[in-house]
Amino acid sequence: MLVSYIFVLTLFVTVSVADDSNTPCPATWSFNEESKTCIKAFNDKKVSWKKAREFCQSNGGDLVVIQNFHMNEFVQGLLSLKRYWIGSRYNSNTKMMRYLDGGEVTPSYEAWAPRQPNNYRRKQECIEIIRKRGGLWNDRPCSRRNHFVCEKPSVKKEQKAPFNFNQGPCDQDWVFYKEDGMCLLYKDAANRASSSDAETDCLNYGAVLVVINDKKKEDFVRHLAIQESQTSQYSFWINVMKGKRNDGPYFFYWGHDLSSKHPLGSYRPWSNEDLQNTQRHQDCVYINSDSDKWKFDFCVANRSYSYFCEVNA
Numbered sequence: 001m002l003v004s005y006i007f008v009l010t011l012f013v014t015v016s017v018a019d020d021s022n023t024p025c026p027a028t029w030s031f032n033e034e035s036k037t038c039i040k041a042f043n044d045k046k047v048s049w050k051k052a053r054e055f056c057q058s059n060g061g062d063l064v065v066i067q068n069f070h071m072n073e074f075v076q077g078l079l080s081l082k083r084y085w086i087g088s089r090y091n092s093n094t095k096m097m098r099y100l101d102g103g104e105v106t107p108s109y110e111a112w113a114p115r116q117p118n119n120y121r122r123k124q125e126c127i128e129i130i131r132k133r134g135g136l137w138n139d140r141p142c143s144r145r146n147h148f149v150c151e152k153p154s155v156k157k158e159q160k161a162p163f164n165f166n167q168g169p170c171d172q173d174w175v176f177y178k179e180d181g182m183c184l185l186y187k188d189a190a191n192r193a194s195s196s197d198a199e200t201d202c203l204n205y206g207a208v209l210v211v212i213n214d215k216k217k218e219d220f221v222r223h224l225a226i227q228e229s230q231t232s233q234y235s236f237w238i239n240v241m242k243g244k245r246n247d248g249p250y251f252f253y254w255g256h257d258l259s260s261k262h263p264l265g266s267y268r269p270w271s272n273e274d275l276q277n278t279q280r281h282q283d284c285v286y287i288n289s290d291s292d293k294w295k296f297d298f299c300v301a302n303r304s305y306s307y308f309c310e311v312n313a
Helices: 049-058 069-076 195-204 215-229 272-276
Strands: 030-032 037-047 083-091 096-098 126-130 136-140 146-153 175-177 182-187 235-244 250-254 284-288 295-297 306-312
Touching (some): 030 069, 049 083, 083 136, 182 215, 195 306, 215 284, 215 306
Parallel strands (some): 083 146, 235 306
Antiparallel strands (some): 037 146, 083 096, 175 182, 182 306, 235 250, 284 295
């Protein structure tokens, strides 16, 4: 007889629950310091994954997205019942995670229970977090009814916006970034594309994918993505390419399909570990809300993200 012993570590997490008008979250919602968002587990409702997402959106947010251990630990501390939907799905064919912006990426964090995901009967795509299993995940049919966890942006009263977004001298729907005199157009999740298709679309405007050459501009476009998409979760391509000549070192440039390629400046906030772990042909770069580091991914069609186009004002 084979006897299996499963030890579940229960994590006790202190969460900050809003209880007055000066807190950044509504009453009964919890503020997460790392993501700067408000999070709530809804224990009085059991619905399908789709219905859960619609409910979260009707309350100014979306299903919670968990992309690191600290967020998983925080969410687990909010749970009082057994199973809760979270805001991601798993593609068992590609082994990639599909987040709320619709893009599929190789997950940077997973918390699967033993022998999961198993895509039982090929009908399990949505992901639930299970309190009694120490916050581990399980894949489950999206039509099944679960409790769920919502997440939405925090808002401090009388808090000054970090940037003043305006059209300036730019065309309608474009936003002016005065520091380098550029007009920016955000193509959200509904228009996500591969890096090369995004560049082609930008060229149709006489523009290119956004070039980010310092921290101030990166902060600007990150905040603009949040405002334009009305969600704290985002992933978008930027105008950086990685190349390599034979066995030589990597070199970096911006330009994509432009006739001339321009060497990348000194601002390149990716981690050396991420760079060394890149696979062959992971030559395109994107920015994701789960990290302050730039990320590498394949440039091919099945890797699709939002993007910014930019052109001189």
